[in-house]
Amino acid sequence: MASPKPASATDLERRTGTADRIVDAAEQLFAERGFAGTAVRDIAALVGLNAASLYNHFPGKKELYEAVLDRGLQPVFEMLTDLSNSDWSPSRDERAIEMIVDHFAAQPNLARLLHQEALAGGDNITRLAGRWLAPIVGQGLEALRTSPALEGWSDDDLPLLIMALHNLVLGYFSMASLHEKIFGIDPMSEAALARQKDFLRRAMRRLVGSPAHPVGKPGGDT
Amino acid sequence: MASPKPASATDLERRTGTADRIVDAAEQLFAERGFAGTAVRDIAALVGLNAASLYNHFPGKKELYEAVLDRGLQPVFEMLTDLSNSDWSPSRDERAIEMIVDHFAAQPNLARLLHQEALAGGDNITRLAGRWLAPIVGQGLEALRTSPALEGWSDDDLPLLIMALHNLVLGYFSMASLHEKIFGIDPMSEAALARQKDFLRRAMRRLVGSPAHPVGKPGGDT
Amino acid sequence: MASPKPASATDLERRTGTADRIVDAAEQLFAERGFAGTAVRDIAALVGLNAASLYNHFPGKKELYEAVLDRGLQPVFEMLTDLSNSDWSPSRDERAIEMIVDHFAAQPNLARLLHQEALAGGDNITRLAGRWLAPIVGQGLEALRTSPALEGWSDDDLPLLIMALHNLVLGYFSMASLHEKIFGIDPMSEAALARQKDFLRRAMRRLVGSPAHPVGKPGGDT
Amino acid sequence: MASPKPASATDLERRTGTADRIVDAAEQLFAERGFAGTAVRDIAALVGLNAASLYNHFPGKKELYEAVLDRGLQPVFEMLTDLSNSDWSPSRDERAIEMIVDHFAAQPNLARLLHQEALAGGDNITRLAGRWLAPIVGQGLEALRTSPALEGWSDDDLPLLIMALHNLVLGYFSMASLHEKIFGIDPMSEAALARQKDFLRRAMRRLVGSPAHPVGKPGGDT
DNA sequence: GATGAATGAGGATTCATTCAT
DNA sequence: AATGAATGAATCCTCATTCAT
16 A cells, blocks of 8 residues: 555656645635635636545535645744744844744745634634644743843733734735735845845844844844 | 715714615625625625615625725825824824724724735725825825934835834734634723733834834833 | 505416415425435426526525425315314215325325325424324324224224325325336326225225125225 | 356355445435435445445446346345246235235335335336336236135226235335334334234235125234 | 546535616 | 515535546
8 A cells, every 4th residue: 555656756746745736726825815715616726626626635615724724834833832942042032033934935825824814703713723822822921921132011011012023924924915016016025025034123123122222233133 | 075965854864874884784794704705695684685775875796895995994094194294293103103093993894804905915905005005105104214213224124114013003903803812802992902002102112213212111101 | 565566367377476386396396306306406497497596485495395395285284184173974084085085186296295205214204293293193093093983903003004094095196107107007097086086985994994894886885 | 047156155255245235235325315315425335435436346326226126126026926926825815915024024125215216207117117017917917806805896996906005015114214203113123013914914804805704803813 | 346536517505786666 | 775586607515427546
């Protein structure tokens, strides 16, 4: 029952596994159009499949959507878990931002997907929240609370601060098309992403760091 | 844009006229479920109307959606226009935040609606952008550029800063249900809104104000 | 809100009400093909309607099926109730058969429908049974028990006797097409129905009446 | 009709061969849900097989259905043929009933299947009728006609009588679930079957025997 | 002989929209 | 202005069947 064919190079390129390719396509369309706005048929077409074939891999649209969310969020959760478990060091927060921004920059659909879900009220977020979000947020809160860098915020502020950072980071990606239309810049270009990363680093220093702490010049220590 | 008929007594009776009530219902459902996820029939039912009757007031679903957006955004635009036209004063930015937060707090659907639209890629935002957004953003940029309070940001940072502020403010409302599920707090309660207003004021001081500028205690000068 | 038009004669002929015509068509097709074998589209087509229009009158296929059963069975139940309430007389049983056979002869679909349902396990029969069947059967049992004509059967036999009579009467109609194919006679023709009525009368005399009781010649006392 | 191959040891191992097990499962599901209501996939699942594997044994759903009918009906036909060929004796009719009831009691699906088919209009019954039914019915008619026990029925009554007996016997099984729901008795239990056999014997004596003929007590001569 | 994957056809149902009333 | 009824176009999904493995 071992895989009957040694997967050739071409196989690897094309056949990442039909189910994976379906999730790829679904991720893209769900992120662009939301759950209700995405037709199963369109997902299938994007994979070059008949709509009926989809049901050989997923029991239904809803489950496919959940698979998309699961696959997209799991690495994020793992990353956050790792980060919140690591000891604090002067550079930890910087690296965290760097990693998070890189992650969402590499997966532009993810932020949109998350935002879609959050807006939809998030029955699925709730489901995921139980498994991942709660512990991460808990650790995150704890990390922030004990962070020597955190100054000027009371304990009650911390949830708001977390939400604010979350909005700051994800908003850039989920609002990308609006951003582009207003300012005429492609926010997903290499240059724009680099600038945004730098911007976020400085913004977070201002937000999280000591309010009275002197901060270096833009991009000064990348 | 003034109402074409001088509202008579009978008008007032019929007022909160059917069309308005339709827009009310539509706003709520579009905000909750997005455009694709909202059935015309459901909007009508929420008004106590037959779906067919909707078409006596709006030519179609799309136009109704646009009417919702227009009605919701126009006051925002007007508010922003007023703000960006007013001369700078030490308290102007503070008042701006106060007004904006109050506005979105009073209309919880609005932020969700905007986010939905922005995520959808925003053909409608584009349409509105031409009429309102561009000038406002232009004035906003100009205001920021000349603001004595702005320190530590280069001109190139300003668009990112505007987007960041936008995400900060709107995210609180559009992510409210997620927020609630994670932290177990109702973000739309009076107390929570007051706290968020205070939080935003301090956060914006950190972001917009001089990074080295000393900032008062939480809630210190409400 | 009174009906805006005085229904003309032609109206009455044609527009027995769309819902009724839908139930007519559904009754026919359900009887011929069973529930699973009947396509909503075919029912609609038989009424000259688009499949979607059906849903303006019935919430779904299942409910339409139930409506068919309800409409078909209610008169039967009423008839049986009347019969089981009436006092026994030497001719009562004869009249009962006459009425029942006439009823099913006039509605050939009904017996097939009932048989289909009974074969399907009868979730719907259960539902109807609660409302009608139980009392009727109860009264029927009681009527049989006290009937002076009943001889040679113990109390324990009565349920079997009722089922047997039921199968005897309904089987003729539900098996009509098989009957026809085997014997080359149209069982729904006037002549055949008259003969079957006569046959049933004599058969029931043999079954229900005193086993030792002399019985007249075939058709002797119609 | 003897099995063309002398069943070898290996045959016996493979026996209750896959094809047979498929027909078993199909018989059950077709009897429960009818042809249209039964999914090939469900039949396969009941055998623990993939739907595609079915097509290694049967060319299609229709053919599988026919195989079920053939396998189920052949013994019945053989039994009836034997019976109609045997000389009349005082106990032949009794034995016939006994055999028939036993046969259907042992194969509860069979009666349901037959009824389903008969209700469906019976293209398949027609096909089988040509091969089996016609001769059997012919012999049955002839047997009845010459039976010394038959009194009180004219020749024209005989087809009706045959159908009546058919309905009487098969109805018990096909209506079993309805029967159970109404009277709260499991008609397929040992005790109930014994009672029904006894009941049928007496009922048929009344129907077929001389109407003036004295009949013994219930169960008197089993 | 078994199976995972693929698919065209169809099936129930929803939806936005129209129209006569 | 309101509505019941009608509908074409979609939508999600099931089904019987095929085929390469």
